[in-house]
Amino acid sequence: MNAPSISVQMKCGDCPIRHRAVCARCDADELTALEEIKYYRTYEAGQTVIWSGDQMNFVGSVVSGIATLTQTMEDGRTQMVGLLLPSDFVGRPGREGAAYDVVATTDLTMCCFRKKPFEDLMNRTPHIAHRLLEMTLDELDAAREWMLVLGRKTAREKIASLLAIIARRDASLSPDGPQDDIVFDLPLTREAMADYLGLTLETVSRQMSALKKDGVILLEGKRHVTIPNMGRLMEEAGDDSDGGFLV
Amino acid sequence: MNAPSISVQMKCGDCPIRHRAVCARCDADELTALEEIKYYRTYEAGQTVIWSGDQMNFVGSVVSGIATLTQTMEDGRTQMVGLLLPSDFVGRPGREGAAYDVVATTDLTMCCFRKKPFEDLMNRTPHIAHRLLEMTLDELDAAREWMLVLGRKTAREKIASLLAIIARRDASLSPDGPQDDIVFDLPLTREAMADYLGLTLETVSRQMSALKKDGVILLEGKRHVTIPNMGRLMEEAGDDSDGGFLV
DNA sequence: ACCAGTCCTTGACGCAGATCAATTGGGAAA
DNA sequence: TTTCCCAATTGATCTGCGTCAAGGACTGGT
Structure with a gap:
């Protein structure tokens, strides 16, 4: 097999960003598997990528542009709970629906992986699961850091x-x-x-x-x-x- | 082998709570392995369990009592970022130090697992890693829910x-x-x-x-x-x- | 019984940030 | 260039919560 350059593959083929879900231990087979289930989507500034509660059939990363994660109360008060910049991961492996609205605040390109096969890959690839846990812990730290900002x-x-x-x-x-x-x-x-x-x-x-x-x-x-x-x-x-x- | 009753073992031997890190798919061997690396610690009301930044050599669950996760600014302003009730998990597998102060607000009993062997078990037991990811996602949801409370x-x-x-x-x-x-x-x-x-x-x-x-x-x-x-x-x-x- | 310590309540007052409202500025279309 | 539109600024006023202060209700110790 003609092993592809790792440094390129680490960046997931032609994505100009480094996917956070992809790590240094990912081998060529895994990267090929990811390559096979990936696709790009683009959104215009202002467009909603996902509504809270919607079925979410992909996970992925922001390639370019900015998106936000927001929560809204019935009376219209809204609170942003996350800011998604290029290379940030979107998605909740193992969860059905989206918990928040995801909105493109600029023109946005996402690199998506179909969710089911991604989860399968995750389940048989311990270091990808491990990487996802790390990412989630990072987000949890960030969220708690932000609680201090909001509260005090x-x-x-x-x-x-x-x-x-x-x-x-x-x-x-x-x-x-x-x-x-x-x-x-x-x-x-x-x-x-x-x-x-x-x-x-x-x-x-x-x-x-x-x-x-x-x-x-x-x-x-x-x-x-x-x-x-x-x-x-x-x-x-x-x-x-x-x-x-x-x- | 004399298979122990799952319903008892699910609760981690003599712990009166169900550890969230332990799931329905855990088999007898895994439970035995957990049993071998576990120990109890008690704290008095007001005692600090861990200081932010300290090396943390265990993970575990609250068995009885209440603990809080808090952040403090240099000028003394403090923000609680988590409330730990019985059965809640404490610890950051894969991370060195504690990110927040953990304080016992009532007399507290913790069931701890030594961290290194727990991580080893996690690394060779995909469904425990999976369970930890789920728990972390739950905590992330809770933290973001709380951001709306604090902000709006x-x-x-x-x-x-x-x-x-x-x-x-x-x-x-x-x-x-x-x-x-x-x-x-x-x-x-x-x-x-x-x-x-x-x-x-x-x-x-x-x-x-x-x-x-x-x-x-x-x-x-x-x-x-x-x-x-x-x-x-x-x-x-x-x-x-x-x-x-x-x- | 008395005291001291801790936790909680209540009142009076001030201020940071919300609300309401008017105006400015800068980019795109005509 | 002019016009329109929307983001942003700035001012005036209001108000929810913080701050400061006094006192009440327990609890445990002597």
């Missing part, structure tokens, strides 16, 4: 926490040196930020302006952000530990 | 949500008919409730009084609670769906 932080600290997460996530993707300015475009509207932070969009806007005035961030236009001093931002977030991760 | 609910709704969780959890343990009054003793101080709900103890106290005045709950002394109408309580929680579970 001020509006200013909440905003700083969110910016820190996005900045860190973004910086880890780019190959820049670690202590340069961090520059990125916010992938969320003020309203989406508010739904993530348990605030109103007005409060988000005011605190963004305040952080800008105080030199914690630079803002060009509405979305383009520069972090001149990551340490300062993390102080503002009330977050000494450089832990703090999300999704 | 009012103080009154928060209190009602917490009471509903404890009531439901309690009712599922007792063999009573489903539509009787639900009666239980609150396992938490007002301060612990506040730390769970992102409130102050004074607000918790006021809202408890308000719910009592409005007949949503009956209070005898400080801790003894009767829920005359579970549906009413869940309305107050802003929670139509009878989902809603926690840890």
